[in-house]
Amino acid sequence: MTKSQATLLLTLASATMILAAWGFQYIGGYPPCKMCYWQRYPHFAAIVIGGLALALKTKIFAWLGALAMLITAGIGIFHSGVERKLWDGPSSCSSTSIDGLSSDELFNQIMSAPLVRCDEIPWEMFGLTMANLNALASLAFAAGWLWVALKKD
Numbered sequence: 811m812t813k814s815q816a817t818l819l820l821t822l823a824s825a826t827m828i829l830a831a832w833g834f835q836y837i838g839g840y841p842p843c844k845m846c847y848w849q850r851y852p853h854f855a856a857i858v859i860g861g862l863a864l865a866l867k868t869k870i871f872a873w874l875g876a877l878a879m880l881i882t883a884g885i886g887i888f889h890s891g892v893e894r895k896l897w898d899g900p901s902s903c904s905s906t907s908i909d910g911l912s913s914d915e916l917f918n919q920i921m922s923a924p925l926v927r928c929d930e931i932p933w934e935m936f937g938l939t940m941a942n943l944n945a946l947a948s949l950a951f952a953a954g955w956l957w958v959a960l961k962k963d
Contacts, residue, residue, distance in 0.1 A: 821860025
């Protein structure tokens with residue numbers, strides 16, 4: 811496989827991840843939480859990076875593609891831990907305690923709470939959540955981008 815072929819494949823892989831996320835969201839009825847959106851942004855970046863890499867044939871874009879995939883994998887790993895209650899997520903999208911809150915503070919917390927929580931698992935297959943699958947796929951994509959970056963011309 812050539813570097814250009816691998817770059818195209820990796821660019822299409824990120825596009826496929828975005829299309830799958832939209833499919834879950836708009837067809838499957840699984841609205842994303844805040845961290846789900848965070849995991850999408852590096853895939854959008856990788857699509858642009860892949861296009862630039864194909865057009866400009868500069869190795870720096872392969873390194874940037876790997877970085878984007880490592881970022882989304884890291885977010886996916888963090889999100890996976892939040893879903894499994896291994897650690898707390900952002901207070902803006904995870905369950906928080908209401909102990910000691912005044913009625914005004916409780917009202918404000920309720921009114922600012924997201925509709926979709928980051929610490930709940932809306933879907934899983936064979937014990938893997940969407941965040942797990944993104945993390946695993948993105949690590950594989952990062953390895954592909956690193957192969958492109960390190961491959962001799």
